[in-house]
Amino acid sequence: MVIDHVGYVFLRETDWAMLCYGLGRLSFPLFAWLLVQGEAHTQNFRRYALRLLGMAILSQPIYQLTFGIALFEDFNILFTLLLGLLCLRAARQWPRWAVLIWLVGAIAAELANFNYDAYGIALIALIGNYKPTLLWWTVWCIFTALTAVVMSGNLQFLAGFAALIFACANHERGPKARWFYWFYPAHIGLIGLAAFGLNRPAG
Template sequence: MSARTDTPAASASPLDPSRTGLSSFVLKVVAIVGMTFNHACYLFYPYLPVEARCVLFGVGGLTFPIMAFLLVEGYRHTSSIERYAGRLLAFALVAQVPYGLFLARNFNVLFTLLIGLMILHARDRMQDRVQFWIAAAALTAVSALCDWGIVGPLMILMMQTIPERRQRIILPLLVPILGTGLPALSDYLVSFDLALLPFALYPLVGCTAAIPLLLAYNGSRGRPMKWFFYAYYPLHILVLGVAKGLLLGDWSPGL
């Protein structure tokens, strides 16, 4: 296996103006905007008009596909899986406090990413394919307790194993688009209940819009923001949760 450096495409110049397309820095900024919109919608859901819910959830659907893609890129180039996994675990544990207080009772998405990383590492290290698939199935089952559930590790594994570049972006994103987006849209079309529409737009708009963004990735890092990207996840949940409590007197979890 080739040498790794913990950040996507670290062999590329971090600020190479000759490269066209999007760097990992730009993708991370988009993911940050998406997660902020998504969690703001979850937290303030009862107080928002349906139009705002549609916009916030639609943009929010960009986040996990980008995070999963960058995890795979990071795995391919990291020099230390142990340090990479350690950082994910540390921030997952920290983030679980505001996540559990303000968002949901399951485990946050950083645990989902960590499980995906463990599956990728097991695939490269375990010679016995039967043992690998048993381990992968067990880890995927555990991810049912986490944000994005079993779909998350499945998408991550597909992004790593599908050989053709366009297919390894498009095919994994078809999983949430077809698996959750179309059924949610069908539910809306049956009842025309506008309250159901935002949940359809989350995968249909967000995951679909993520496809051209990921296809435009140019393999460069751009401006470094590794620690900020990790730290932003728990901090923005804490800020949004406290803001809702102070402004509205509502300290209950989202939705």
């Protein structure tokens, strides 16, 4: 993610931009994977969701200033992750309605201009239902192939390779990292300050 954002702000007009963007495609599915693990193992879902909401709200003005985004034009990925978190918990509690829950979540992400839109919610749904089976990997590969076709030209299909990383995880509860989501607004803020210092235009 840092590489992606650094490339977007500082290297857009260089040959390194696409490399940074390609590497950055791995970040959202890994964030989604951590979200899924957090939802599965948290002892206080309400506190977890509120913390994520707080980080999303805090990050939004920093996100807009750094990337030159107008009000309500685009909401940062923490809002997408929050919506995905709510869908994860709802689908777990009402499995009979899981497909409808995820569909409503995807539509909401599109209408609300959340970063990654319906694609992000679909990705969280797939990762949330991860199983080391041939069926899951087949669906994942089809999803990645469709992404390559529908989003041709933006390298988003490279996110498919992230599955090779979280497939190696032990799926057990890891150490608490309450500071983790602070990383998102912090790194964007630092990039914004550096861009301002170097007189780089936003957006």
